Amino acid sequence: MIVGIDTSDDAGVYKIKSDMALVQTLDFLTPVTNSPYEFGQIAAANSLSDVYAMGGTPLTAMNIVCFSCDELSEDILGEVLKGGLDKIDESGAVLVGGHSVDDKEFKYGLSVTGIVHPDKVWTNKGLCSEDFLILTKPVGTGIIATAIKAKIASDEISDGAARVMSQLNNNAAQVFKEYKVNACTDITGFGLAGHLFEMSKASKKKIVLFSDKVPVIEGAEEFALMGMIPAGAHKNRAFCKGDLKISPDVERVRQDILFDPQTSGGLLASMNKKEAGLCLEKLLRAGINAEIIGKVSREDNQGLLEII
Numbered sequence: 001m002i003v004g005i006d007t008s009d010d011a012g013v014y015k016i017k018s019d020m021a022l023v024q025t026l027d028f029l030t031p032v033t034n035s036p037y038e039f040g041q042i043a044a045a046n047s048l049s050d051v052y053a054m055g056g057t058p059l060t061a062m063n064i065v066c067f068s069c070d071e072l073s074e075d076i077l078g079e080v081l082k083g084g085l086d087k088i089d090e091s092g093a094v095l096v097g098g099h100s101v102d103d104k105e106f107k108y109g110l111s112v113t114g115i116v117h118p119d120k121v122w123t124n125k126g127l128c129s130e131d132f133l134i135l136t137k138p139v140g141t142g143i144i145a146t147a148i149k150a151k152i153a154s155d156e157i158s159d160g161a162a163r164v165m166s167q168l169n170n171n172a173a174q175v176f177k178e179y180k181v182n183a184c185t186d187i188t189g190f191g192l193a194g195h196l197f198e199m200s201k202a203s204k205k206k207i208v209l210f211s212d213k214v215p216v217i218e219g220a221e222e223f224a225l226m227g228m229i230p231a232g233a234h235k236n237r238a239f240c241k242g243d244l245k246i247s248p249d250v251e252r253v254r255q256d257i258l259f260d261p262q263t264s265g266g267l268l269a270s271m272n273k274k275e276a277g278l279c280l281e282k283l284l285r286a287g288i289n290a291e292i293i294g295k296v297s298r299e300d301n302q303g304l305l306e307i308i
C-alpha cells in the first residue's frame, strides 16, 4: 500500500507491480443543480477528480445510486446516469457496473479505479519550502448551490457554476504532469482553506494564502454578502481553528468564500516558483482559469495556515 487511510488523501493507492499502482476512490452526492443531466455530469466529474488529484489515469467506473421511484420519475434517473456516462466517456474510462438502493433522498456518484506509476503519485504531504500554489478552478460552488436551493439564483449564474463543476480536472492534471509537482489535491468539501490546512499539516509546513488572488465564480460574492453561506463553511473554519491566522484586512465575506465547501472543485498543486510560473502560463493557454493563490513559507512548522 502506497497511500492508505491515515493521511486523509484523495484516494487509496496500492502497488500491483514495479511500474503500476491502482488508484481507488468513491464519492457520491445529493443534487447541486436543478438539471438532472448536469447533476450527473457534476457528480461524475467530482468522483473522477480524486484519481486526477493523485496523478492517476481513470480506467473503470461504477455507478452508485440511491433513488426512490415513489419520490421521483425514472426519467430523472435516466438523465442523471446519461450525464454521468458522458463524463466517464470524456475521461476515457469505461462504465463497468454499479449498484442502486431504494432511498428517499436521491444521491449519485461513482467508484473509480485508475492507475498511476508508483514513483509518480501526488499526495497532499509533499509541500516544499517556498513552493507556489496553483489552483485550477474558481471557488464558490457551495454558496451558489445554497442560493439555488433558496430559489434566488438566476439561470445565468447557476449555468455558470454548473459549467465550472462539470469540467473534468484531466486537462489541468495533464499540464501539471509536464512540471515537477511536489504535492497535489483537489478542492472539495473542506473548502480551499480547509484543504490547504490539511496539506500544511501533512507536510509540516506553513502556507500563506493570498485571499485577493483566489478566483471566485460569478455571483458567489453577492450571495455570500446576502448570507447564503452553507453550514459546512462554518464547520470548515472551526476545523482549522488554533492553527489558523487571518489578517484583519481580509473581509468576512472573502473568508466565508475561502471556507466554502466545493463540489468538483479544481486541482491545487505545489511546485517551485519557476515551474509554477511556466505551468500557470501553460494552463492559461489551455483555457484553464488557473491562478497562483498562495505560497509555502520558508520555515518548517507543525502546520499553519495564514490568510492575508
Ligand code: CO
Pocket (backbone or CB within 6 Å): 009, 010, 049, 050, 053, 185, 186, 187, 188
Ligand atoms: Co479529493
Ligand code: CO
Pocket (backbone or CB within 6 Å): 010, 025, 026, 027, 050, 188
Ligand atoms: Co473524494
Ligand code: CO
Pocket (backbone or CB within 6 Å): 098, 099
Ligand atoms: Co450489488
